[in-house]
Amino acid sequence: QQNELNSFLWTIKRDPPSYFFGTIHVPYTRVWDFVPENSKKAFLQSHIVYFELDLTDPYTISALTSCQLLPQGENLQDVLPRDIYRRLKRHLEYVKLMMPSWMTPDQRGKGLYADYLFNAIAGNWERKRPVWVMLMVNSLTEVDIKSRGVPVLDLFLAQEAERLRKQTGAVEKVEEQCHPLNGLNFSQV
Numbered sequence: 001q002q003n004e005l006n007s008f009l010w011t012i013k014r015d016p017p018s019y020f021f022g023t024i025h026v027p028y029t030r031v032w033d034f035v036p037e038n039s040k041k042a043f044l045q046s047h048i049v050y051f052e053l054d055l056t057d058p059y060t061i062s063a064l065t066s067c068q069l070l071p072q073g074e075n076l077q078d079v080l081p082r083d084i085y086r087r088l089k090r091h092l093e094y095v096k097l098m099m100p101s102w103m104t105p106d107q108r109g110k111g112l113y114a115d116y117l118f119n120a121i122a123g124n125w126e127r128k129r130p131v132w133v134m135l136m137v138n139s140l141t142e143v144d145i146k147s148r149g150v151p152v153l154d155l156f157l158a159q160e161a162e163r164l165r166k167q168t169g170a171v172e173k174v175e176e177q178c179h180p181l182n183g184l185n186f187s188q189v
Helices: 026-032 038-047 058-067 083-100 107-111 114-122 130-138 140-146 152-165 173-184
Strands: 009-012 020-022 046-053 169-170
Touching: 009 038, 020 038, 026 152, 038 152, 046 152, 058 173, 083 130, 083 140, 114 152, 130 173, 152 169
Parallel strands: 046 169
Antiparallel strands: 009 020
């Protein structure tokens, strides 16, 4: 039953109440039907909504992209062992070859093309830090490709908040997410 599901919603008892809702970075369509009504109701009744990051802000997206890059003049080929680099390159060639068959008719109907999508996800991969390449490779699966074009839950809720004219904000800066990941050494990655 919908009302028996764990809502991942915590209430901070004050007047008016505040809520804390745990999200996951997956296409919202995978989880929306499982978000209980109390969470949806709390969102609708709220006037101010804060997210982990402001994914509707172009600066945030630009800063996320920049923080993933290796220092100027370095390439992934310079930092990865040769065998891993070659395996990665072959895998990305395979993904690029397979992407047209992984895409849905709905994606094609919306004007998404496999080459465009591949470049949007994996473009400039040779300039990215290993940790970000690892995250990128993990998202280059058939299931993930089929859901591209559908916003992740955080972005969906941010877009809904804007549509409903709610005040929005973010609790973190890009640097607070990037620096810890960029600080991992190669063996940790």
